[in-house]
Amino acid sequence: MDSRITKLYNDYIHGDMPRRVFFMRVTEIAGSTAAAAGILTLLEPDWAHGQQVAPSDERLVAKTITYPGATGPVQGYLARPANATGKLPGVLVIHENRGLNKHIEDVARRAALAGYVTLAPDGLSYVGGGLDDQEAARDRFSQADRNKITADVIEGVTYLAENENCTGSVGTVGFCYGGGVALQCAVNKEAVAAAVCFYGRALGGEDIAKLSTPIMMHYAGSDERINAGIPEFLSSLDEHAVAYSMNMYPDVGHGFHNDTSQARYNAEAAGLAWRRTLAFFKDSLV
Numbered sequence: 001m002d003s004r005i006t007k008l009y010n011d012y013i014h015g016d017m018p019r020r021v022f023f024m025r026v027t028e029i030a031g032s033t034a035a036a037a038g039i040l041t042l043l044e045p046d047w048a049h050g051q052q053v054a055p056s057d058e059r060l061v062a063k064t065i066t067y068p069g070a071t072g073p074v075q076g077y078l079a080r081p082a083n084a085t086g087k088l089p090g091v092l093v094i095h096e097n098r099g100l101n102k103h104i105e106d107v108a109r110r111a112a113l114a115g116y117v118t119l120a121p122d123g124l125s126y127v128g129g130g131l132d133d134q135e136a137a138r139d140r141f142s143q144a145d146r147n148k149i150t151a152d153v154i155e156g157v158t159y160l161a162e163n164e165n166c167t168g169s170v171g172t173v174g175f176c177y178g179g180g181v182a183l184q185c186a187v188n189k190e191a192v193a194a195a196v197c198f199y200g201r202a203l204g205g206e207d208i209a210k211l212s213t214p215i216m217m218h219y220a221g222s223d224e225r226i227n228a229g230i231p232e233f234l235s236s237l238d239e240h241a242v243a244y245s246m247n248m249y250p251d252v253g254h255g256f257h258n259d260t261s262q263a264r265y266n267a268e269a270a271g272l273a274w275r276r277t278l279a280f281f282k283d284s285l286v
Contacts, residue, residue, distance in 0.1 A: 001039065001263045003222070003253070004029055009043045009264070010225070010254050014097065014176075016142065019135055042263040045134055047102040050260030053109035058082065060112050067121075067159035069152030075129055076156060077105045077120040079112035080165055089193075089285035090160040090170040091116040092185065094153055094178030096258075098137035099123060099130020103260045104175075111173070114278050116285075117166045121156040123149035141177075153178075154185050161191035169193045171281045175257060176200055179217075186213035194284035196277045199226050199254050202233035214243040216280045218257070218273040221250035247276060 005026055012022040027036040055062065062079035077100065080088065093108040095101065100122035108120040124130050124137075127144045131137040141149070161168045171194040174182035179200020186195035187207045196216045203211065215237075219227060230246075237244050249256065249269040256266040257273060 001042065002029055005039060006043070006253050006264055009261075013134060013138055014225075016139075039263070043261055045101075045103065045132075045258075045260040046262065047132075047260055049262060050103050050258070050265075051106050052259070053106055053113060055105070055109070057109065057113075060109055062109060062112070065119075067119075067156065069121075069125065069155045071148045071152055072126050074125045074152045074155065075100070075122045076159075077108055077122075078118070078163075079108050080117040081112060081115060084115075084165065087165055087167045088115060088117050089281070090163065090166040090168075091118045091281065091285075092153075092156050092160055092170060092172045092182070093118055093120040094172065094174030094181050094185075095120065095123065095130065096176040096178055096255075097141050098134055099141060101130050101132060101137070103258060107175075110274075111278075114281075116171075116281070117160065117163055119156050119160045119163075121153045123153040125152065150181055150184065153181055154188055157185050157189040157191055161189075167286060169285045171285050172196065173277060174198065174200060176255065183207075183211075183215060186215060187211050193286070194281055196280060198257055198273065199223055201226070202229045203236075205236050208233075208236045208240050208242060211240065211242050214245075214280075214284060216245040216247070216277065218247050218249065218276070220252045220254050220256050220269075221248055222252060223254040226254060245276070245280065247273065249273065 030036045091111045095104045108118040111118045172182040172185040173196040175198040179197035186192045252266040255264040257270040259265045
C-alpha cells in the first residue's frame with residue numbers, strides 16, 4: 001500500500017480529521033472511490049482478523065470487572081490461566097487513544113496465556129467507555145480529560161497488584177497513548193517491576209529522574225511523529241542510569257502491532273516485539 005495512505009490514516013486516527021475528508025484524500029491518492037473503499041477495508045479495524053485468542057477459550061478465566069479509579073469506577077477486562085494453581089504476576093495492558101476495545105481484550109488474553117493475571121482498563125469509563133466505531137472512539141477520547149483517563153488507568157496497577165490471584169509484581173504494556181502511560185505507571189506505582197512501551201510518548205525529564213524500574217521500548221522506523229522525541233529521551237535515560245532496552249523496527253509504521261488493521265500490521269515485527277516483551281516480563285516479574 002502507498003505509504004502516503006498509511007501516513008494519512010495515522011493522521012486521521014490521531015487527529016480530528018472528519019471521515020469524509022479522510023476518504024476524499026484517500027480517493028485522490030488511490031485514483032477512484034472504488035479503490036479507496038477497498039483500501040479502507042484494509043486500514044480500518046477488523047476485529048475478527050485480529051483475534052488470536054477467542055473470548056470463550058477454555059484455557060482462560062476472563063470477565064469484565066469494575067475497580068476504583070482515581071476519578072470514579074473504571075471498567076476493565078480481567079483474564080488469567082484457568083489451570084493456575086498459585087498466584088501469578090500481573091500484567092496491565094493499556095489501550096490506544098480509543099479506549100478499551102476487542103483488540104486490546106485479545107492482547108490481554110494473549111498475555112494471560114503466557115502465565116499472567118492480566119487487566120485491560122478502559123480509561124474512557126468516566127465518559128461512557130470505549131466504542132467499536134473508531135472515529136467516534138477517537139473523538140470521545142480527544143474530548144475527554146486526558147489527565148483523568150491516565151489517572152484512572154494507572155490505578156489499575158493497584159487493583160491488579162492486590163488481586164487475590166496476583167503475586168503483587170506487575171508489568172505494564174501499552175500501545176500508542178497506552179505506551180506512554182505504561183511508562184508513567186512505572187514512575188508512579190512501586191508495584192510495577194517492568195514497563196513496555198509500543199510506539200508511545202517519551203517520558204519527560206522530571207519523570208525519568210524518578211524512574212528506577214527497567215523499561216523496554218518498541219518503535220517503528222517510519223514513525224516520524226513519535227520518533228522525533230527518541231534521541232532526547234534516550235539521552236535522559238542514560239543520564240539517569242535507567243536500565244532500558246531500545247528496539248527499532250525498520251521499514252514499519254506506527255501501529256505495526258495492531259493486527260486488526262491489515263495494512264498497518266507487520267507480522268514479523270509484531271511477533272518479534274511480543275516475544276521480546278514476554279521474555280522481559282519473564283525475567284522481571286515474580
